[in-house]
Amino acid sequence: MYYGFDMGGTKIELAVFDNELNQVWQKRVPTPKDDYQTLLNTFLELTQEADEKFNCQGKVGVGVPGIVNHAEGTVFTTNVPTAQYKPLIHDLANILQRPVKVENDANCFALSEAWDPDFKRYPTVLGLILGTGVGGGFIINGKVLSGKNGIAGEIGHMNLSVRGAKLLGEKVPEITCGCGQIACFETYLSGPGFERIYSSFTNEK
Ligand SMILES: [Zn+2]
Known part of the structure; x- marks a missing residue:
């Protein structure tokens, strides 16, 4: 069991x-x-x-x-x-x-999906979770790739690219993330991130 x-x-x-x-x-x-x-x-x-x-x-x-x-x-x-x-x-x-x-837990989720019969034929699987934050997990040949510092696949704390910022428009706010960096994916693409973008464009909650 x-x-x-x-x-x-x-x-x-x-x-x-x-x-x-x-x-x-x-x-x-x-x-x-x-x-x-x-x-x-x-x-x-x-x-x-x-x-x-x-x-x-x-x-x-x-x-x-x-x-x-x-x-x-x-x-x-x-x-x-x-x-x-x-x-x-x-x-x-x-x-x-x-x-x-x-x-x-995001690595566990990605591993579970990667072992699914539908995905088993793919050597590389990236699992993403959009919720309060943006979690991610990398699976290579059926195993978690967590990296030396345990944060490989945590793409939520990569910076929004210039092109990504342009797609969001001129008024897109610069947000400081809980990790200390500015403009992490997580600050835009999560549930609270969508709320921030919406209120910065409409001045409404
Ligand atoms: Zn961050």
Whole structure:
């Protein structure tokens, strides 16, 4: 069995898959906000529940909204402050008593699509998510390419090109991104970005 966790800022969801990758169970709980140990215990409780339910020791993978430093086993995630810079990979493996894979959630999404029968014949897949921000994941020959710093494929923080700015028109605002740069894709192409562009052209919310 495979246990896939989606750790978000507001909820943690476990989806259990059989060996043919059919989803057989899922459970969603709120993400603990103020304590790292409570966060780890939440993973333990869900895992134990699944282990008992399916009478096995499932393999665990976790998608996180942030940058995974595989060398140090830490995550950079502003959405889940209690896990920020913590050795999450090591601590989860320890408490769950099995190896644990942790990966950026956009990379997990891209990997899932790249392994889809319709896409498997393509050696290179770029997955993009438009939401609160612009997330991205690069898959080369069925494997995540996260790069030395874990941010390959995060095209949301590339700058809007001159041509892109021209397409948006003269009145396009110059926006400072949360990452500190000016005019990242994410500040225009996300949900809040569309709102900003709309209000800068119409003076309406
Ligand atoms: Zn940015």
